[in-house]
Amino acid sequence: MKNVDINLTKKAGFFERMAAAAVSVTGSASAFVTAVLVIIIWAVTGPIFKFSDTWQLVINTSTTIVTFLMVFLIQKAQNKDSKSIQLKLNELIAANRLASNRLIDVESLTEDELNVLHKYYGKMVEITSSKMNIKESHSIEEAISDALKKHEEILTKRRRKQ
Known part of the structure; x- marks a missing residue:
């Protein structure tokens, strides 16, 4: 079974690999700490830039871009997770002689x-x-x-x- 998993990983496209890496990184504690530090640095630099419109625009634009990109990464990860759970459930239904096979692929x-x-x-x-x-x-x-x-x-x- 591990050989199949390795082959599937090798066949994954650029977006698949990039999305998996991004989800892994952004879901970590260090990513959260980094985000908190960026906000603290931004807040501390407020007086230096006299709380200007440009100073506010930097954080607003940055957070909007990050949020926009994260929506797609989260959706990609959720779709993959949902599909893998469905496949596992399908396997359990197919393997159990008492379960009704009409429920296999019910999500479609x-x-x-x-x-x-x-x-x-x-x-x-x-x-x-x-x-x-x-x-x-x-x-x-x-x-x-x-x-x-x-x-x-x-x-x-x-x-x-x-």
């Missing part, structure tokens, strides 16, 4: 399709609510099957009593 569905699934799983909650523990059922099919078996058992018991 439309809002309407997600609402249909939400209602579908809401039905599973209704079906399993009659059980002692809702965790006993893992899929709608299993919940329906369990409900049908339970119904058949009740009918069989009634027939035996007659």
Whole structure:
């Protein structure tokens, strides 16, 4: 598995490598300390520059540029993190024989399709609510099957009593 990771890292484009490095650097304690020091230096130099418009413009422009660039870096990192989490969840769903495979790649569905699934799983909650523990059922099919078996058992018991 490590060989695959190394090969993927080598294939990463310039932006991917630059973004990963920038996220690593900007997310560190030293980056925070540096930012605080820049603000302190800027504040201390206020009297030297007589709190001029240029003095204020320097910090305003600097922070605007940094914020603008950080938005893209944060979004890039968040997208990558979200995709990796989705892939891990997909692997867990695919590996678990009791999990419903219809949830693999569910993030690519439309809002309407997600609402249909939400209602579908809401039905599973209704079906399993009659059980002692809702965790006993893992899929709608299993919940329906369990409900049908339970119904058949009740009918069989009634027939035996007659």
